[in-house]
Amino acid sequence: MSEWAPRRFYTQAHVVDTDGGFILHLDARPLRTPGKAPLVVPTRGLAEAMAEEWQAQSEKIDPRTMPFTRTANTAIDKVAPQHAEVADMLAEYGDSDLLCYRAESPADLVARQAAGWDPLLDWAEAQLGARLHPVTGLMHRPQPAEAVEVLRARTHALTPFELAAFHDLVALSGSLVLGFAATVPDHSAEAIWALSRLDETFQQELWGEDEEAQAAAEVKLQAFLHAHRFFAHCRTA
Template identity: 65%
Template sequence: MSDWAPKRFWTNADVQEVDGGFAVALDGRPVKTPAKAALHVPTQAMAQAIAAEWDAQLEKVDPNTMPFTRSANAAIDKVRVQHAEVADMLAAYGDSDLLCYRAQSPAELVARQAAAWDPVLNWSETFLNAKLEPRTGVIHVPQDPASLATLSDRTHALNPFELAGFHDLVSMSGSLILGFAAAYDHMPIEDIWTMSRLDELWQEEQWGEDDEAQALIAVKQTAFIHAKRFFDASRAG
């Protein structure tokens, strides 16, 4: 950011109303993105979350403790300028969605996948008007083009801030449908994260957990939950 510095140089971080949204100012100086664009966000809730991150900084600024600021930067500097490309990339997950590719064996894993994932595919058919069919094995079999078009239209309709959060919900879960399930509050975000890790959890049950892997998973889970919070804040009144 243009105002980003190794040490804290401001006293107060305040939210300001601007044309079309809200901004954050440090002692009256508007915060800008790394590309030097105005950091204007669509909702007061998001601006307040960003201001709180700046207020929480101590002597030195730690960007790793500022997820809302980083996500807003990404929405403005990256997603906004290549919205169609990002939406296309995410919509493409629908044709190889995690929920559709099932194990051939063992029977217990097959049953567990069906019990967890089939209801979400049924929800997609009824709520999203997009029916995706499960496959056995890893060989790609194309999904119905009409369903994929419907999912693509929904993805492209998201604004840059929604799409920035949605990007992580989809890419981290490996599932466009789980991304929409999170976006539309179909189930708690923690349950969606667990559902996305069903195969990994099965492997952990068989072979045990690795401490380093568990630490990395915890970091990813925190980022996944943040993506949902950022998505929600992009829509809050």
């Protein structure tokens, strides 16, 4: 049995200025979230990205092809009501950041981690005010409390829309530092993603590609790139 999908009921998707931001109209009807809240977003750029998704729908509406709308719904219905809880959960990555856990061997991997990850830890100290320290092995070792608190405060300062995208940047990369780096315009999202996959890439070079693992990694990459674009739209009028 095929899945039921709502039919397209509108002719034009367009953006309208409203109190507190911008809202998408389908013909004369303002769009609402699944939780029935007005789908008001903070920038015209984000609203226009959503409008393009709705305008591109054919006879039947496929929510899977509307990631900007889906993330905006999440920001309003799920992140905003529990902003502190989401921020705290993400901030916990700072005490066990991927970039801090280094291999003991082989030497090639040790060198690759240092070359790729040390500059990001230096960047976090210079730009975020938080110095995290690398350790060898997988056993958890607490990071300096003052650094963790700085990163926590920066995470809590994000808006619900930024935090919705930031959640995926951090959760998919496994690193709070890489998540913050991905929010800076002069950092390439693809390069940040490659750094998060450094260990997997090294193993792939040793043992060859696994098609299933590659397919799963590609899905995660596309989700990461979307989160990067969504966050950028949140800060671009």
